[in-house]
Amino acid sequence: MTKTAKPYSPLGQTFGQLRLYWKQQFAASDIATAALDARLLLCAAAELDQARLIAKEHDPAPSDVADHMADYGQRRLAHEPVARILGFAEFYGLRFGVNADTLVPRPETEMLVERALVLLPKGGRFLDLGTGTGCIAISIAHESPDLAGMATDIAPGALDMATQNAQQHGVDDRLALIRSDWFAAVPAAAQFDLIISNPPYIAESERNLMNEEALRFDPAAALFAPDEGMAAFRQILLGAQNHLKPGGKLLFEFGFQQANALELAAKDAGATQVTFSKDFSGHNRMAEISYETGQKASTK
Template identity: 40%
Template sequence: MSTAEPWTIGRLLNWTTEYLESKGSEEARLEAQLLLGHALGCPKIQLYARFEEVVDEEKRAKFRELVKQRAAGKPVAYVLGTSEFYSMEFVVTPDVLIPRPETEHLVIETLDVLKGRSSEGSLSVLDIGTGSGIIAVTVAKQAPKASVLASDISEKALAVAKQNAEKHGVSERVEFVAGDLFSAVPDGSQFDVIVSNPPYIAQSERPMMDAHVIEHEPHVALFADDEGTAVLRRILDEATNYLKPGGWLLLEFSPMIAKRIAKLAKETGYYEQISIGKDLAKHDRFLIAKKSA
């Protein structure tokens, strides 16, 4: 391709897609769209309507810098500083995990449980290990009757979560507290639902993981003990102290430990109607359990 040709949006997308593919990207076209849309300040869907538009040098320079970061291995979400979740845009930084599509199903399950308790008037939700706040904020946005308390051990993560609550207009119904699991939850608090996407990757799984995840995402939010069950076990043991009668606990975990988590839930003697929910790939991904009477 001649360098004398004008750098149109279409040409930039095609060149960048090939370049990112050569760097090992599995979603090179989508990433090229996201990066160029960000550089131009427009949604990626608009790019194709502007395919023949020539991009000026200033915007190309900004785009080149974004592509350079991505080619060096930095995840697109961290390059852009945002990520989509539940059709909403969230601020993300290297202090928080990048939202995964699987967690959208945890939110859907949570909203379904809340609908079942909606006749009781106001609803209370506890989000343990909130990270960027995607669960707390999305639940508050989609369930106007719900008030949410969200905790995290990381002050830096909570700063990101607070930005997202403000961004989506739910700051008045989402309170953030710093502490390890339930340590920051006020004594005597009772919730209709407790939900968590806690650290659940076993230390032994590190060698099998994507290098970009290991290099860029916060380990405190990823890893548990050698089996991956330590944090989940603590939540199962302690959550019943904070659930209302008939309240529900929802947890996300790795499909590899699904049977163990269901067994642990039964062994506590605290829960009934224990079920395992599946993600889009039909993998066992969530525990849904009701506090025993």
């Protein structure tokens, strides 16, 4: 249930008291990350980093800081995610802007970046399908200056955000961003050492299992897919072989209950090997897919 914080006077409140007040309000609204959220939002309201906030714990908080925090706090009580309130999220040690057309980057998706950096050869090229904020592609390019790639998304707003993030992190000269429905606008002759995707994979039948924050604030097009969440995987699997160099691989993030269906779909599309890796919770979350060297998808 959405709650509204009780009225209070900011006069005479220290930074520590202000933080504690909002922590208590968030906790009373059943927000599991109440302490962290109160600290992050107060840092943003006061334009302080966490170390400086701690140092000012006993200092009086200016009224404009209290007012900004009240605005942030009421939005959080309405269960708006902290990253959407602030307009950014941390991922792989970098800050990424987010908007209404992008998902908020999640820690488990860092698995794709880590594995990509192992698989990509020096000077390699990669393709990130459904890039959103660009967090996967930008993190790869930022980590290894010898790598270059292409990233696609069908949503113009997502591409705008990814472009800003790429420029912010200085990789825009090595990352081509194009609007495309999966492979539709990828040049036919383009070949990559690795194709990566974290596509929409939630089935409509699972909507009632999702938390309120995702349903209210995440773009539905980036969450839900037809065919019990498998539609995007099937499309990508069929097109990937035409854009992979010999020995190239495909990496997916997928739903923790989809391993069997994904393996069958991959084998049906001509894959010769499918390897799964587990996330922090012990669920199968990443698939690494190989095809026979030089094999191309059927054009039938």
